[in-house]
Amino acid sequence: MPVITFKYQDLKDLGIDMEKDELIDTLPMMASDIEDFDDEEIKVEFFPNRPDNLSVEGVARSFKGFLNQETGLPKYEVEESGEKVIVDPEVAKIRPYIAFAKIEGVDFSGDKLKYVMDFQENLHWVIGRDRKKVAIGIHNADVVEAPYNYIATAKDENSFVPLEKDAPMTPEEILTEHDKGVAYAHLLEDFDKYPLILDKDNQILSMPPIINGELTKINENVENIIVDVTGMDERAVNQTLNIICSSFAEVGGKIKSMEVVYDDRTITTPDLTPQVQNVHVDLANELIGGTHLTAEEIKQLLSQARFDAEIIDDNELKVYIPSYRIDILHEVDVVENIAIQYRIKKIDAQLPNISTVAYEHEWFTSEATMREVMIGMGFQEVMSLMLTSEESHYEKMKQKEEDHVQVARPITIDRTMIRTSLINSLMEFLEDNKHEDLPQKIFEIGDVLYLDESKENKVTTSKKLAALICHSTANFTEIKSTMTTVLENLGYNMEISDSENPSFIPGRVANVEGKSGNGSIKGFFGEISPEVITNFTLEYPVIGFEIEFLN
Structure with a gap:
């Protein structure tokens, strides 16, 4: 974190x-x-x-x-700068969204410049997914002039001097020779053109999301800045700009908005309009537990959380949430802030007013049988996180990306989604244990999550069993025999059919279905594709299967 x-x-x-x-x-x-x-x-x-x-x-x-020293919704004035950013429609294919703001009267003396750079990098990590989703540029506003242009350029055109260099480089040279370019080249590797931000005189401010130019480099003497935020998610781009502008405004920075002109619309950024969320007194007391807060008391606590609130009646308040509080997604999030301001230590611990008789769920009984079967066949159990990344789950596995549950605030860039398959987690395990002796036989029993609009919480949980075998002579015959043995011992019959699963070698993969008195299963087994094996830096053949328990 x-x-x-x-x-x-x-x-x-x-x-x-x-x-x-x-x-x-x-x-x-x-x-x-x-x-x-x-x-x-x-x-x-x-x-x-x-x-x-x-x-x-x-x-x-x-x-x-x-500390109740300064309460209520912080109010930041935003003046119109009259300046524009014109977005080239061609850049929409690469990095489509951008937000701009000018901030005057900033102070970078002492340690403040370092703090700002650290702040920028932390936002890159927390919101930006290491610049993939959002990237930030901070520029000296006094050396450039509006209107600005956000364009797509060819690899060998529009050279400029990037940060920490003293000679111009083309975009392609930056991606292959500059340290930052090499580190983040993967963000642009699928495109034949690259994004640039230019001013009125075609001076280049930056090459998002890679690096800024030396021209607009920030130093302790700079007082007026331009902040640009580019990315793949418009909401995240605007939220990031709001956070940065609000932070500078806290120390006297004067915010000036800019118009961002797209091909089909014009928007003004930043937009610091507060969110509105109603909160109920009875729900707050129920969730916090052991409290009997009134609407007036909750209003005061919300004020300490830097919110404004209007009392609608004895049981409901309308809450105004500052634009920088992007974590407030639901009424429950507001209640959390009430609890924090009330002081967690003041809340008395209580035992739940229910009594239950515990018994083992039938799923865990069958899970124990699966473990017994797999361990009896010489497999070692792996227990991995449900969180993974799109790169590992889809790209490395050669799978087409489908709708999935994303993590709104990922802690790390490799844990950005909830898995729908177990195979990539097992491949990651093999990758981390290449130093171990062969053969390696591993399995996992775990949950996956699918989006499901018919459910109240919009998701469905499903149970799966997956296994991988890695050694120099692993082949389709071995994994078919393993699959047959597993299903027979679990009491399922087995019907196989052709499969076109891209993670496996064509012609050496099959779909499987089966039924028993306890329900049915579906899945697949086969030889993992050499490309997938290479993507996980493995050197030996890998075979595997995955089955899903349908009911």
Whole structure:
């Protein structure tokens, strides 16, 4: 999770005059964790759902509310700059969305420039999925002039001097020779053109999402900046810009909006209009537990959370949520903030007012039988996370990406979705254990999640069993024999049919169906494709199967 470092004096400069020991005791009550501290500075870990607290300005803003020192919805004025950003329709195929803002009167003296750079990189990680979803550029506004153009350029055109270099480079040279270009080249590898941001005189500000130009490099003397945010998700792009602008506004930055002109529409960014969410008094007391808060008391607690609220009646309030609080998705999220401001330590622990008689669920009984069968056949059990990434789940497995459950605030860039198959997790396990002796025989019994609009929570959970075998002579005959033995021991009959599963070698893969008195199964087995094997940096043949228990 992201960790930010700041000095005690930084908080004092922002209006939080608190002794070190009291600060260290108070911070964990605000949904954070102290990583380390000394006499001068402190390292604090905030959960990824609060990217607004990844700057010292954001921490101070939250702290002032928590201490009842400064309450209510922060109000930031946004003036129109009269400047435009014109989006080339051709860039829509590459990186379609962009948001711009100008901020005047910033202060980069002392450690502030370093803090801003750290803030930018933390946002890249928490919201941007390491720049794939969102990338941020911060530029010296005094050396460029509007209107700006967001274009797609050929690989060998429009050279410019990238950061930390002293000679112009083409986009292709940057991707193959510059350290940042090499690190992030995979984000543009599927395209024959690359995005650029230019000013009125065709001076290049940056090549998103790779690197900025030396022309607009920030230093301690810069007072006026332009912030650009580009990405694949328009909502995330705009949210990121709102967080950055709000952070600068906390220390006196003057926000000026810009018009972003697309081929079919024009929008103004940033838009700091508050969200609105109603919250109910009875639900808040029920979820917190052991409280009897009134509407007036909840209004005060919401004010400390830096929200505004209007009392509709004794049981309902309309809550105004600042634009930088992108973690508020539901009424329950508002209740969480009420609980934090009430102080978690003040809530009395209670036993649930129910009595139950425990018994083992029938699924776990059958799961124990599966384990016994697989272990009896010489397999070793693996238990992996349900979270994976699109790259591992689809790209490396040569599968077409389908609708799936995404993680709104991923903690790491390799845990961005909930799996619909177990095979890629087992392949990752083999990849991490290449040093172990062969043959390797592994299996996993686990849950997968599918989107299902017919369900109240929009998802369906399903149980699967998967296994892989890796050694120099692994082949289709071996995995068919293994599949047959497994199903016979589990009491299912077996019917096979042709399969075109792209993760496997054509002609050496089959679909399987089966029935028993307890229900039915479906799945597949075969020889993993050499390309998939290579994608996971393995060197020996891999065979495997996966079956899903339908009822």
